Amino acid sequence: MPLTARQRSIHNKNGAKRATSFSKGKRKATEGEFLVTNAPSDLRSIAYPGGAVALGLLLTARIVSAYWGHVADCDETYNYWEPLHYLVYGSGLQTWEYSPVYAIRSYMPLWLFAVPAKILAWFMTPVSVFYSLRVLLAVLSACAELMFYKAICHEFGVHVGRVWLAMTLPAAGMFASSSAMLPSAWSSALCSAALACWWRRRYPTAIFLTAASTLLSWPFTALLGVPIAIDMVLMKGQIVDFLKWSIISLIVILVPTILVDSWHYGRLVVAPWNIVAYNIFTEHGPDLYGVEPWTYYFVNGFLNFNIVWVLALSSPVYLVACTAMTSRSTARAMFCAPYCDRH
Incomplete structure (x- = not known):
């Protein structure tokens, strides 16, 4: 699948660098594929907490x-x-x-x-x-x-x-x-x-x-x-x-x-x-x-992680729905990279 104009501009801006969120050595993205960790450097520096x-x-x-x-x-x-x-x-x-x-x-x-x-x-x-x-x-x-x-x-x-x-x-x-x-x-x-x-x-x-x-x-x-x-x-x-x-x-x-x-x-x-x-x-x-009865795990999970626990339990449903609505040719990055435009 060809890259969009925004994806090409991101590639040009990054100078086709290797995607390294924490370590080097990951291969470069090829045509039709956009690595999820290769976000623009300016956006990464603003919204991405580093290790420290x-x-x-x-x-x-x-x-x-x-x-x-x-x-x-x-x-x-x-x-x-x-x-x-x-x-x-x-x-x-x-x-x-x-x-x-x-x-x-x-x-x-x-x-x-x-x-x-x-x-x-x-x-x-x-x-x-x-x-x-x-x-x-x-x-x-x-x-x-x-x-x-x-x-x-x-x-x-x-x-x-x-x-x-x-x-x-x-x-x-x-x-x-x-x-x-x-x-x-x-x-x-x-x-x-x-x-x-x-x-x-x-x-x-x-x-x-x-x-x-x-x-x-x-x-x-x-x-x-x-x-x-x-x-x-x-x-x-x-x-x-x-x-x-x-x-x-x-x-x-x-x-x-x-x-x-x-x-x-x-x-x-x-x-x-x-x-x-x-x-x-x-x-x-x-x-x-x-x-405790088996329902204890659900109650305890909600007490410890509240809404996150509910989202975790519903994630398989969302995963199946996304898989059904998305063609197999769509790049993996489309699920993970909000910086990419979809047309």
Whole structure:
């Protein structure tokens, strides 16, 4: 399909440069095709937040959560802050999950925070250490979201990235999770970073981050690594690389975890397996404290992301409608590039 006059003028203005929203190396657009990231430089500089601006916005929103957000989950208090207090100060309450009888919680991720907390405890009060750790969590979450934002811009275009940034900054769910001392919050950051690396074709790092989320944080997030596995094994045929980096990640993460947990519990413990076995392969399963109905996911999604959740649920309908109304010869950029004219 020939380019419009506006598209040709944009090509001339950019001097047929390579489309680089964050990194170089992407091929140039050819006749009949317009790259979504090749926006005019003047418009990009005005309306496109760069990495530094995006990081500043994310840090502001997440650090606000660290200082003014409250601890809303009893599990966060008794399953993570209490044992962390024990590791740092030598005293703390113990829940049944940390009993050697069950041993379904790992001490390994707690030590990752206990080490800096011990250093801070030399010259800070316990309350100051508490807020410092929440700020650390917020900063790590912001960095993971920045990686996610850059990857979206690189893979889907700056317009999609800009919309995502505008939606995630005020989201109540991200405000609550970014500074929470909870495995689900850690997995949110780790999986965001893993997807970002996958979109940037950094497969070893994507596999390692997915393994870290599974083995150190929340084992059930392994399902989020399935698209990466399908891409590498089925679509690209990189079976050897996938197996190699999966085994390396398993050894690097799981072996120290087993050693640390076995030392704490006084017997051989594989905590990630224990939590899966307890929740799936026991008679009561996860029903010990009751189970919400299936509608909980829809209500919770709306509470955390409001109108964005509604738009996300309706996106398959819009995608089918756009596909039906648009001919196959239409360039992909027509869906993503508002700077292009359609005639």
